Amino acid sequence: MGFSIASAAQHTDSNDTYHTHDHGVEADHQHHEPETVPARLVSDKARLVTGQGDFIFSWDEKLTAAFPEAALEFESAMHGGFNEDPETGIVYTGIPGYGLCAISPDLTEWTVIGTDERLKDNIHGIVFFVHKGKKHLAIAQEGKRVLVLNIDGTIVSDVLKPRGNEFDFVPANDFFSSAESNFGVTDVTYLDGRIYASHGYSKGDFILTIEERDGSWTWGKLAWGGKGKAPGQFQTAHGVYAYDGHILVANRAAGQVVKFRPDGGFVEMFDNIPEGSLVCNVSYETEHFFFNALRPVGEDQKSAPIYAHTGKDLVSTIVPGDLDIPVLTNIHHVWPHFVEGENGSKQLYLLVHGWNKGKFAVLKLEE
Template sequence: MKICAFFLAPVTLVLLGVTASAHEGHSHHVQGEKTVAGDQRTFTTVLLETLPDNSFSMNEKTYTWKHRDDLGGQSEAMSKAAIGGLHNNADEDPETQEVVTVVANHGLVTLQADLKEWTLLENQDPYFAKGMNAHGTDCFQFDDEVLWAFSSTNTREVVIAKRGEILARLPKPTGDEFENEVVNQYYRDGGAFSPCDVVWLPKAESLVVVTGYTPGDYALTAKFIDGQWKWSGPAWGGKVGKGGPFQTAHGVEVATIDGKETVIVASRGHGRIYGFDANGDAVSLPGANEQKFIALPEGSNPCNVSLTNDSAFLPLLNSLSTTNGVAPVLVMVDGSVVGNLIPASYDGLEYMHHMHGVCTVTRDGELFAIALSWPNGGENRNGKRNDGQTAVFQAVEVVEH
């Protein structure tokens, strides 16, 4: 979980790559140095023209994404589990800088701070390997310790853990927990519950969970009360056509906008980004329209949101007209798209058709994106192979020569 000024113009001190020397009359090139784990091998120079869809611009500079195939190594067991069922997102532990997720039928895994290798966490609760997933993940500080929260669509619950120790499992609400009687009635009537994503609000001291895979399509609140995690407090939203703004509320993050804690919701079905305060009142995000949402490019279906360096990174489930049949991660600043990352356009990653998650992190002033793709079983059965995979990318500045 990252708190930052969302969609604001980037500050001039953001460093995303090492600048190469410039000479007039030459093509655009990129060059950079590895800054992870002390490895100082120089990148091979790449012509920007060969990667036109994997660049983005901010702060009057242009960057391109370099696939770091030396990072993000996986065991054979993790790769096997991921190919068949990676329906995930990941988040960074604010203390250890590990990137964290749960792979269904494999277990709780962490990508170490140097980003080199995913490892199965030792001494974890066996429940993590019994079929739950991390469709949404949030790592947050609470009472001077770091907790990890996972929204599992497989087991239909929110799991809260201290590393590999499970502290709580929040199942479907019973219908008497929330301040919104419409939401309470939905659960009293037996309404379905499938939590898509979760985020911690440090000022409000509450978790917010979005439930877009259900007819309810709500944002729900959970709090730590009398030593237990419980559903309690505000609840809002609802599906379009039934009085609400959402069409599959799928991703949720928190940002600080004008000094106020703001809940960011990615509504997948109609390609919109909404802002709310902790009580569920609509907030107009920078770049939003009069209806208080940001309309993404036509055909966009955002699965999640990652916030780093005053920018937003949104993985899309399906392709756009400009992305050659495979899905991108949109890079956004101030409510506008400023570029893409298209993992399937890289050698060796051609089966990453559908982008479900992305976790952006910085290391020594460098920006990295850990992308997670979702395998479409229907496509696989029909001979169009696509896999659940992870890959690590580094943003490298492009300089005119």
């Protein structure tokens, strides 16, 4: 395909219900008739594909089947996303009930890392990062905590729900100090010494920060947002991703990807996202962002779509439902990953987490 490979820093309505897995409440958007991407057959291979232009994908059944047999009973609960170490190519993910996993760079082997029972709780978001020269992971466990880990799975810090006196942002302090508050953390990212956490499963719809002090991670002073429709406010801040010195937020019920300065200042929103797309996450590779809607957009789509996007323009709509992948209808997270061949060539894959019925799948970029 001849892609240039760019590096990345990491790799509604005010009544929006925020319960842990009640994703269906965001159905009040007007649906349009999207551009459908029918599956077609590839010459003599009879392989189903989906997408347009430089981003046409098929289902890689072999790599999908590398999912660990011992984890199959837990797959239906899986939807917490992926992140990776750009130096080694190791991909990290979590399977509720099974544990935190490292996937080999060629996507063929899964290994459980860490023995702490907390790692078997639902991992709703994850980030790999390097802080003061040392590699770490942070994981968002909705309703419970943010864990900061060494990459062998040992826990460095267990960051619990704020008390309501931590932030230089009155709405966040007021929310967390109230008896009715919950801890609805959904995702984490890292930029320049800070962990940024999205807190979207809540009436307290914020971006919060966590900072390291003397080896321990605790809540920082910076927070912003709040539920609403004004620039800088959120309608389910579901995913958060650091890229090119900025923070990108998947503002799910609003169908937006929103760009902020590291201090929380609003910059802009992505253009040309199909109306009705409940955007769950953001990731980046090959000079394009990849993100998905939670569910099909319009009656003609067989599954939730994945978008390849420049930030200004939508360049491909990838519909895994066109590939006859069992179970996969709703999608919670997508992550682009390159596998390097023996001759130095690089093959792009998309790792997909389904939602509601779980399901892990790997899509392969067609040549």
